[in-house]
Amino acid sequence: EIVLTQSPATLSVSPGERVTLSCRASQSVNRRLAWFQQKPGLPPRLLIYSASTRATGISARFSGTGSGTEFTLIISSLQSEDFAVYYCQQYDTWPPSFTFGQGTRLEIK
Amino acid sequence: EVQLVQSGAEVKKSGESLEISCKASGYIFTNHWISWVRQRPGKGLEWMGIIYPGDSDTRYSPSFRGQVTISVDKSTTTAHLQWSSLKASDTATYYCPRHVGDDSHAPGEFWGQGTPVTVSS
Numbered sequence: 001e002i003v004l005t006q007s008p009a010t011l012s013v014s015p016g017e018r019v020t021l022s023c024r025a026s027q028s029v030n031r032r033l034a035w036f037q038q039k040p041g042l043p044p045r046l047l048i049y050s051a052s053t054r055a056t057g058i059s060a061r062f063s064g065t066g067s068g069t070e071f072t073l074i075i076s077s078l079q080s081e082d083f084a085v086y087y088c089q090q091y092d093t094w095p096p097s098f099t100f101g102q103g104t105r106l107e108i109k
Numbered sequence: 110e111v112q113l114v115q116s117g118a119e120v121k122k123s124g125e126s127l128e129i130s131c132k133a134s135g136y137i138f139t140n141h142w143i144s145w146v147r148q149r150p151g152k153g154l155e156w157m158g159i160i161y162p163g164d165s166d167t168r169y170s171p172s173f174r175g176q177v178t179i180s181v182d183k184s185t186t187t188a189h190l191q192w193s194s195l196k197a198s199d200t201a202t203y204y205c206p207r208h209v210g211d212d213s214h215a216p217g218e219f220w221g222q223g224t225p226v227t228v229s230s
Contacts, residue, residue: 034216043220100154
């Protein structure tokens with residue numbers, strides 16, 4: 001099973017700052033990597049898929065880069081509504097075992 | 110508008126059976142894969158398995174194979190997640206996301222609101 005490791009576990013940042021979140025895969029997932037945002041009591045929301053494609057309706061301040069085993073989610077100029085937990089997910093394996101990372105919590109500094 | 114509406118919260122005892130549902134609307138049900146995802150209280154997301162409603166092709170994560178059953182009813186455009194014998198460790202919120210496009214290799218784009226399941230021992 002592919003293991004996804006996200007770093008850092010928690011990040012304290014101020015509104016307006018630029019943020020970089022990391023997701024590392026234990027083996028190549030090509031570009032089959034997605035990023036989700038989750039707020040308390042709500043389902044996850046898809047932000048990015050295929051490593052760098054923004055999902056419908058997602059702000060351009062969210063961007064994704066990477067391929068193979070190293071991926072990054074960048075949030076430019078953090079807004080108050082961006083404080084949440086962020087997960088990466090790979091969907092490359094077959095038979096499928098589409099694992100998630102353990103999450104990164106963005107907190108207000 | 111694509112919608113996935115899940116059944117309500119459940120409170121059960123260990124050893125009991127349970128089936129929860131995910132009613133899909135606003136798209137051609139048989140053309141898109143649906144996953145099930147578990148989230149234990151205060152914890153991260155765990156992918157459980159997927160199903161293709163067109164032909165009921167079903168795949169399970171190794172961690173969940175034999176523990177749950179995923180199915181669909183095309184006549185009601187509903188996906189189901191079933192347990193034959195619940196454990197306290199099944200206490201979690203369960204989500205049903207529909208995949209992006211018609212590819213099995215895709216993340217969940219549209220998500221149900223979640224079904225909380227509480228299992229007491």
